[in-house]
Amino acid sequence: MTARNGVSGESEPAPRTGRRPGRSGSRETILVAARARFAALGFDKTSIRAVATDAGVDPALVHHYFGTKQQLFATVVELPVDPEATLRVIESAPLDELGATILHGVMTVWDSPAGPGVVAAVRSLLAGGDMALARTFLLDVVLERVRLRIATPDDDGRTRVALVATQMIGVLVARKIIGVEPIASMAIPDLIAAVGPTLQRYLTGEIDPAAT
Template identity: 60%
Template sequence: MAQRSGRRPGLSGTRDAILDAARERFSAVGFDKASIRSIATQAGVDSALVHHYFGTKQELFVAVVRLPVDPSVVVGPIAAAPLDELGETVVRTVVGIWDSPAGAGITAAFRGVMAGGDETLLRTFLLEIALKGVRERVDDPRGSAEKRVALAASQMLGVFAARKILRIEPLASMPIDEVVAAIGPTIHGYLTGTIT
């Protein structure tokens, strides 16, 4: 990602225009269909400038949603997990990030979305970035992946709300190993088991 500090005065307007255009495009058509070119056009700048400021489209998206973590921190371990450890790995990786110093920023972002903000952006992040690699691996029988991922996402969203927002005990204070043991089989079942 381009540097945020040390830039000359006057450039921040351009940067903000790109962010505004990107937010609008991602909300309107989703992550996959929003091209850097369409974002650049809407912002009145050249595509190269978008790349210069923000790097890849994924990095631009991360800047738009002000995501406090690099998605590859989630995506990497999950992609590397064998299928029979997928549920456990999803829970361990995701809860691990919530419990890390980045968690406060995630909580703030989640609260903002739930309050009535960018639902489309959070949904896009979950489905088209964070869980995209999962979806491609669990489409068995063919056509079931979307439902599998939606069910898994619902359970993870709920663990977040219960553990981090509502602080429902014992889930709020449970060591991560116990969360993995309790929730992992549910995620595993949604992703790889028989679903009706």
């Protein structure tokens, strides 16, 4: 039976349940907020909750769009790959093989089908003046786990991983951006044999005590 004013005597449909969709443009708003947070505070001091607050959304929506904080950062710097797989390999390497493992892991990505996208992301960071993001990616994301492994009560490892960063940047620029021969066309095993021991010395060998 139908009641007056067109109101049905039947019960109204139950409201929908589940996560409410994000507002139009929420993904882009989150990225803007994340870029600002990462640039200002670095990776470790940036949280998903803080990014969500800045963007005016629920933290669950950030996870929905981007997954983990590391995946969010990879999207911010426009990396075409998630660095987690490479970082897990590096993290599990024996301490005395860290130098060669880091170089092998990174160069394998550079020379993969995703390599041009990684190099493009690096170019964009440097050309766009995003030095804070570039430092955060290199020191807080890529090398922080390595630093924690080599740190001792007398040496926090920061100088050591910074030296590794300079070497890796040099290899990347020479091999993939400028094209310095024979580095640009050298086989990965040969380049690892040449550069890996230097990285290993930076990480675990003797360096200038005044610099640590």
